[in-house]
Amino acid sequence: MNSAPSNSGNGPLNVLTGDDARFLWEAVPEAIFFLDHDNRIGLLNGEAQQLVGRTRTAIGIGFHDLMGCLAVGEGTTSECPFTRMRSTGELVVIPSHIWTREDGTQFELSLSFWPRVQQGVFVGGVVIVRDLTDAMEVQRDVQRAARLAEDAPNPIVEFDATGAMLYANTGMLNLMGRCGLLDAGIEVMFPEHLPAMLQECLSTGVSLPRVEHLVGDRVIAWSFFPLRDLELIRAYGLDITSDVALRRAKEAAEESARAKGIFLATMSHELRTPMNGVLGCTQLLQDTSLTDQQRELIETMHRSAEALLTLVNDILDFSKIEAGKMTLEVANVNLRGLIQDVTTLTDGLAAQKGLTVAVEIESDVPEEFRGDPIRLRQILFNLVGNAIKFTQQGGVTIAVAVKPRLSENTDTVVLQWSVRDTGIGLTTEQQAQLFKAYAQAEASTARRFGGTGLGLMICHQLVELMGGTISVSSRFGEGSTFSYTTNLLPAIHREASTLSVGTDQSAFSEQGISKRVLVADDNEINQVVACKFLQKLGYQVEVARTGREAVEAITRTAYDIVLMDCEMPEMDGYEATREIRRREEGALNHLPIMALTGHASDEDAQKCRQAGMDKVVTKPLTLPALRAGLQELLRQPST
Missing domain, CATH: 3.40.50.2300 (Response regulator)
Structure with missing residues (x-):
C-alpha cells in the first residue's frame, strides 16, 4: 500500500504526515482516492481497494472511467464532478450514485470531491466514497414495510405501552367508513377490554388468540402481536362477516342433520315398538286354531305389517346413505339359499298376478361366498319385488353368472346378477332418472303401484359399496332388465357343529x-x-x-x-x-x-x-x- 501523501501547501485540504496520518488513512471507514491533475488515481486506501476489488490495480486509471459518475450542472446539463471541482475550486458532492463493479456487484455510493492545492496551484483532488448500499437497503425495507402496511386492504393499528393509538392504516379508515363510524372514534372498533388485552400482550410477550368483535352488521377478527423491542403492540384486523355467516349456516345445517338423525332414530324406535306387537301377535295367532277366514285376515295383517317394516327400513337406510354411515357386514353367504329366500318371499305376490319367477344360475357359480347376506338379499328382493309390481303378465327371471377375473392376483369373485321382467318397461327419459332419490317413472306411479321411490337409489348405493355397478336396459312396453355386479370373497369353511332337530x-x-x-x-x-x-x-x-x-x-x-x-x-x-x-x-x-x-x-x-x-x-x-x-x-x- 502506498504511504499517505504530504501536502505543504495552504489549500483547502492539508494532508497529515507521519504515523498518525497513516493510521487515520487506513482507519477511516470510507474509501479514499487521491487523484492527480488529470483525474487519474494516484493513491487509494484499504477501503477503496476493497471497494474496487482486491485483484484489480486501480493506480493510473481515470476515476471517471472507473466510476462514471456525473454531477448536475447549471440547467439540465451534466458534467464530470472532477471537472466541475477543478473549475470552481469547491467541494462537489454526489449524494447517490449506482455503480456496478466488474464482477457484476452493484453498489449505491455517496461521493465527495475535494480539491487539492499546493502553493495556490491546483494539483488534483481527493474523493471520499461512502458505501450506502446496506443502509439504503434497510431504508428501502422500512419504506416497503410502511408501504405494505399502508396499502394493505385489512386494518392495521399500532398502540404504545400506555394503550394510546400511534398509527392506523388506510385499511382501518376504510373499514370505519364502511361501518359508518368515522366520527365515532376508533375505540368502537375494538372489544371493551382492549386495555387489558394490550397490557397482557406486552407483559407476556406472547401474541393473543384471535378475538372476534361485532361492529354493526360486521364481524371483525383482531389478532394482537407484541413488538417488545419497541414497546409497541400491533393489531391486525380481518373482516370475517362472510366467514361467520358461512360458519353459522354450517352449524345450523349440522344441527339440522343432528336433529334429523335424532328424529329418525326416535321414529324408528317408536314405529318398531308397535310393529313388534303387531307382527309378534300375528305370528302367534297363526299357530292357533283359526277358521279359514280368520287365517286369511291374519295373513293379510301380517303382510301389511311387513310392508310397513320394509318402508321404515328404506327410510332409515336412506338416512344412513345421506349421512355416509352405511356399512357392510362380512359373513358366509349361501347363494342358492339366499335366492330361494327371495323367491319364497315374492312367490305369493307373483302367484296372485299369475306370474312365474324363474332362476338361472350358471354351473360354475360356487355355492358359498363371503359378503353381507342382509344387503345382498335386500338388493335382490327390491329388484324382484319391483319387477313383479310392474309386470302384469309373463314373469320374472333371476340370473347369476361369474364374471372373468381381471387379475389372477386377487381372490375377489365378481358376480353378474340380472333381474329380467316382461313388464311395462321404461322410456329413455325415465331410465335417466331411475336411480335418483324419490324418483319414480312417472308422477302417477306412487298412486298406481305404491312405493317411496327410495328403493332403487338404495340398491345403487349398496352395489357401489360392494365395488360393483348397476344399470338398466329397457324398452317401453316390452319389459326391463336390471343388471348389477358385486365383488365377493371365497367362503371360509369351518367344521359345522351338530344341532339337535326338533325341540330347542x-x-x-x-x-x-x-x-x-x-x-x-x-x-x-x-x-x-x-x-x-x-x-x-x-x-x-x-x-x-x-x-x-x-x-x-x-x-x-x-x-x-x-x-x-x-x-x-x-x-x-x-x-x-x-x-x-x-x-x-x-x-x-x-x-x-x-x-x-x-x-x-x-x-x-x-x-x-x-x-x-x-x-x-x-x-x-x-x-x-x-x-x-x-x-x-x-x-x-x-x-
Whole structure:
C-alpha cells in the first residue's frame, strides 16, 4: 500500500504526515482516492481497494472511467464532478450514485470531491466514497414495510405501552367508513377490554388468540402481536362477516342433520315398538286354531305389517346413505339359499298376478361366498319385488353368472346378477332418472303401484359399496332388465357343529329343567310378545318393567339369560347392563344379555356392546331371530 501523501501547501485540504496520518488513512471507514491533475488515481486506501476489488490495480486509471459518475450542472446539463471541482475550486458532492463493479456487484455510493492545492496551484483532488448500499437497503425495507402496511386492504393499528393509538392504516379508515363510524372514534372498533388485552400482550410477550368483535352488521377478527423491542403492540384486523355467516349456516345445517338423525332414530324406535306387537301377535295367532277366514285376515295383517317394516327400513337406510354411515357386514353367504329366500318371499305376490319367477344360475357359480347376506338379499328382493309390481303378465327371471377375473392376483369373485321382467318397461327419459332419490317413472306411479321411490337409489348405493355397478336396459312396453355386479370373497369353511332337530335343546339345562329368562321391558305389548315366544320355545320367563327392577331381580334370582330393552324409565337398559357388569367384576360367572332395541343403526348396536351387552336383536322380534340369538348365547361358555 502506498504511504499517505504530504501536502505543504495552504489549500483547502492539508494532508497529515507521519504515523498518525497513516493510521487515520487506513482507519477511516470510507474509501479514499487521491487523484492527480488529470483525474487519474494516484493513491487509494484499504477501503477503496476493497471497494474496487482486491485483484484489480486501480493506480493510473481515470476515476471517471472507473466510476462514471456525473454531477448536475447549471440547467439540465451534466458534467464530470472532477471537472466541475477543478473549475470552481469547491467541494462537489454526489449524494447517490449506482455503480456496478466488474464482477457484476452493484453498489449505491455517496461521493465527495475535494480539491487539492499546493502553493495556490491546483494539483488534483481527493474523493471520499461512502458505501450506502446496506443502509439504503434497510431504508428501502422500512419504506416497503410502511408501504405494505399502508396499502394493505385489512386494518392495521399500532398502540404504545400506555394503550394510546400511534398509527392506523388506510385499511382501518376504510373499514370505519364502511361501518359508518368515522366520527365515532376508533375505540368502537375494538372489544371493551382492549386495555387489558394490550397490557397482557406486552407483559407476556406472547401474541393473543384471535378475538372476534361485532361492529354493526360486521364481524371483525383482531389478532394482537407484541413488538417488545419497541414497546409497541400491533393489531391486525380481518373482516370475517362472510366467514361467520358461512360458519353459522354450517352449524345450523349440522344441527339440522343432528336433529334429523335424532328424529329418525326416535321414529324408528317408536314405529318398531308397535310393529313388534303387531307382527309378534300375528305370528302367534297363526299357530292357533283359526277358521279359514280368520287365517286369511291374519295373513293379510301380517303382510301389511311387513310392508310397513320394509318402508321404515328404506327410510332409515336412506338416512344412513345421506349421512355416509352405511356399512357392510362380512359373513358366509349361501347363494342358492339366499335366492330361494327371495323367491319364497315374492312367490305369493307373483302367484296372485299369475306370474312365474324363474332362476338361472350358471354351473360354475360356487355355492358359498363371503359378503353381507342382509344387503345382498335386500338388493335382490327390491329388484324382484319391483319387477313383479310392474309386470302384469309373463314373469320374472333371476340370473347369476361369474364374471372373468381381471387379475389372477386377487381372490375377489365378481358376480353378474340380472333381474329380467316382461313388464311395462321404461322410456329413455325415465331410465335417466331411475336411480335418483324419490324418483319414480312417472308422477302417477306412487298412486298406481305404491312405493317411496327410495328403493332403487338404495340398491345403487349398496352395489357401489360392494365395488360393483348397476344399470338398466329397457324398452317401453316390452319389459326391463336390471343388471348389477358385486365383488365377493371365497367362503371360509369351518367344521359345522351338530344341532339337535326338533325341540330347542338350548331351552333346557343338563338336568332337563327349562332355563330361566328375565325379560326387561316397560312396554306391555313387547312383554306379551317376548314371553309368548319364549314360552313357545320352552323357557321359563319372568318380567321386569324398569332397568332398576332388572338389576334387583338379578340380585335375588339366578337367570340363564336376560332380554334387555334399551329404553326404560328410572334406569335404561344401557345403565342396567353396566351395573350388572360392575357387580360381576372379580366373579367367574358372566350373565348373557341380549339387547332388544327399536334403534336400527350401527351406532346404536355399538352403544349396546360398549355397555356390555352380548348380542343385539332389532325389533320387531321374530321367532327365528329369537331362537337363533338364544342358541348362540347359551352355547357360549361362561367367562
